[in-house]
Amino acid sequence: MDELIYTKTSAGVQELQTRSGAIGQKERQLLFMIDGQRSSAMLVAMLPGQEVLANLKKLLDAGFISRSNHQQQVLEQIQFSGPTTIAPPPPRNNSFQLNEARKVILSVTHEFLGQNWEDKLAIMLSSVRSSEELxxxxxxxxxxxxxxxxxxxxxxxxxxxxxxxxNQ
Known part of the structure; x- marks a missing residue:
């Protein structure tokens, strides 16, 4: 699963407002949860037992959402300067992945385990610096x-x- 971030299109916003019947209840619930910040992995974790990836494809095909690869956006923002010789890539920093994992854990915890667990996990997650520690x-x-x-x-x-x- 890629780190795809989905956003509602104007047609998607209109669908939520008008309820035209073009999509079912599960697709509608998913469309409501798409906010331009949650990754596809987070949406899967937040809606257990649902065919999230299939529903994302339906919403995408219907024109209610659009997608962008967050990592690609980050790469596009980097401006290169200096010599154009090829050098080995720097060691991969997995802080983005750790942050996404934290979001998934805390979101699911908030939904299913409650405030005590959310507080406990937030403290534990604040000191994590690698996937091995996670x-x-x-x-x-x-x-x-x-x-x-x-x-x-x-x-x-x-x-x-x-x-x-x-992909780490």
Whole structure:
């Protein structure tokens, strides 16, 4: 899963206002959650048990949303100067992935586990500097979700986080 960020088009905003019937309830719920900041991985984690990727494609094909690859936007913003010789790339900084993983964890926690867990995890996540440091936190978080009866949210959350770090 790429780090795609979706935004509503004017047709999407109009669809939410008018309810023309062009999309079903699940697509409508997804369209409502698209805010131009949440990645596809976050949307998958936030809507466990739903066919989020298929619904994103339906909304995209219908012209209700548009997408952009956040990493591509970042690359386009970089202005190069200096010699044009080819040099090895700098070591990859995974702070973007860590931030996206934090968002997924805290969003799902807010939805399914409540404020106490959200506070606890926010403290734990504030000191994480690598994906290796994140693994035990994700494991504890997923186990807490499963123990509280939210197996689907645990599975989807783990999948979303795995997708975030897939290209690392």
């Amino acid at each position: 693994k035990p936190i994700v494991e504890e978080w997923a186990n807490a979700l499963r123990r509280s009866g939210h197996r689907g949210a645990a599975y989807n959350g783990e999948q979303a986080i795995e997708a975030i770090f897939k």
